Amino acid sequence: MSQTTGSVLLSLVPQNSHLSQYTNGVKKLYTGIDMKPSVKFETGDTPYPPPGEEKNIGMHIELRNVTFQYPETQGTQAKVVIHDVSFTLPSSSFVVIVGENGSGKTTLVKLLTGLFRPTSGNILIHGIDVYQYKMSDLTNASALLTQNHTIFPMTIAENIGVGEAAELGGARTFIEGLLDGYETVLKPVETAWSTKRLSEGVDWLKKVMDEVERSKDISGDVRTFMRLSSGHVRLVVVDEPTSAMDPAGEYELFQKLRLMREGKTMVFVTHRFGHLTKHADLILCMKEGKIVEEGTHHELIQKNGEYHKLYDIQARAFVDTPDAAATGSDT
Numbered sequence: 656m657s658q659t660t661g662s663v664l665l666s667l668v669p670q671n672s673h674l675s676q677y678t679n680g681v682k683k684l685y686t687g688i689d690m691k692p693s694v695k696f697e698t699g700d701t702p703y704p705p706p707g708e709e710k711n712i713g714m715h716i717e718l719r720n721v722t723f724q725y726p727e728t729q730g731t732q733a734k735v736v737i738h739d740v741s742f743t744l745p746s747s748s749f750v751v752i753v754g755e756n757g758s759g760k761t762t763l764v765k766l767l768t769g770l771f772r773p774t775s776g777n778i779l780i781h782g783i784d785v786y787q788y789k790m791s792d793l794t795n796a797s798a799l800l801t802q803n804h805t806i807f808p809m810t811i812a813e814n815i816g817v818g819e820a821a822e823l824g825g826a827r828t829f830i831e832g833l834l835d836g837y838e839t840v841l842k843p844v845e846t847a848w849s850t851k852r853l854s855e856g857v858d859w860l861k862k863v864m865d866e867v868e869r870s871k872d873i874s875g876d877v878r879t880f881m882r883l884s885s886g887h888v889r890l891v892v893v894d895e896p897t898s899a900m901d902p903a904g905e906y907e908l909f910q911k912l913r914l915m916r917e918g919k920t921m922v923f924v925t926h927r928f929g930h931l932t933k934h935a936d937l938i939l940c941m942k943e944g945k946i947v948e949e950g951t952h953h954e955l956i957q958k959n960g961e962y963h964k965l966y967d968i969q970a971r972a973f974v975d976t977p978d979a980a981a982t983g984s985d986t
């Protein structure tokens with residue numbers, strides 16, 4: 656597994672959540688990473704961001720003719736899950752990926768975040784092949800939010816910009832009350848899920864759990880937003896963090912992320928049509944491993960194709976739900 660993916664996994668652990676939730680998350684993550692990457696990832700020496708590059712520029716990503724099949728299916732009943740996909744995510748754009756179940760959204764995210772390498776085709780960042788970059792630089796510049804509860808390590812001081820984040824996460828008073836205040840080390844878990852660790856077998860998992868137990872009780876939300884506001888992150892990928900949330904929580908998260916959007920390319924995978932899709936600069940609509948439509952919400956509704964079909968299905972389901980009016984959607 657690449658360093659990138661593991662070390663960019665962030666936490667959306669709700670405030671006051673219990674340790675068991677964290678540890679379940681770690682277990683889930685362990686399951687998640689026990690997949691065989693298609694190749695050992697080499698790392699280049701091109702720095703990212705390039706020296707002298709203007710600050711506050713989100714990652715510009717281009718996929719060129721990317722095709723992918725999971726390694727374990729290669730050579731047997733080969734099943735291509737991403738078919739010859741090409742698209743560009745402009746710097747600092749707000750992108751939403753939609754599509755029916757199994758259409759390849761999560762797989763695409765795994766490719767974007769470096770968990771898997773395309774079977775063929777190229778991923779370019781600012782026009783340079785992703786594998787020419789120093790992997791640790793990309794790691795620092797990327798963040799993936801998933802439903803897996805994972806804790807990432809950092810010192811609070813490392814993240815100044817923290818005041819704003821603490822306000823956003825509602826934790827300023829709490830942090831200032833800690834013995835070391837903003838110098839408190841948010842101990843746990845992993846900076847790098849290196850291939851070495853994978854070869855160590857399951858012992859490392861216990862170590863991770865032990866560290867979690869020693870961790871400070873600062874909410875995952877706060878940690879996440881502190882890191883996002885640190886100024887280093889240029890790409891944020893959110894893979895359905897909201898499906899377990901009620902609409903009010905979803906809206907709150909959406910608003911917080913929008914506030915932190917400056918200088919970042921943001922990519923959301925979602926099943927819901929609403930705030931995200933309406934505000935997206937670009938929607939990629941997937942079907943059977945292909946991008947079948949791309950554009951804004953308005954453009955895709957006009958097009959009356961796959962996106963419109965999915966939108967209608969959801970709108971109908973919503974109208975049919977007895978308490979729909981109470982939950983308040985803007986779809």
Ligand SMILES: Nc1ncnc2c1ncn2[C@@H]1O[C@H](COP(=O)(O)OP(=O)(O)OP(=O)(O)O)[C@@H](O)[C@H]1O
Pocket residue numbers: 690725727728736754755756757758759760761762763
């Ligand atoms: N680890 C894996 N090994 C082999 N095939 C996989 C693996 N993970 C996903 N697939 C297959 O790849 C295809 C795309 O799955 P993916 O999870 O990317 O779709 P999705 O659009 O995110 O689906 P959902 O909306 O249900 O989350 C599916 O046919 C799925 O069965």
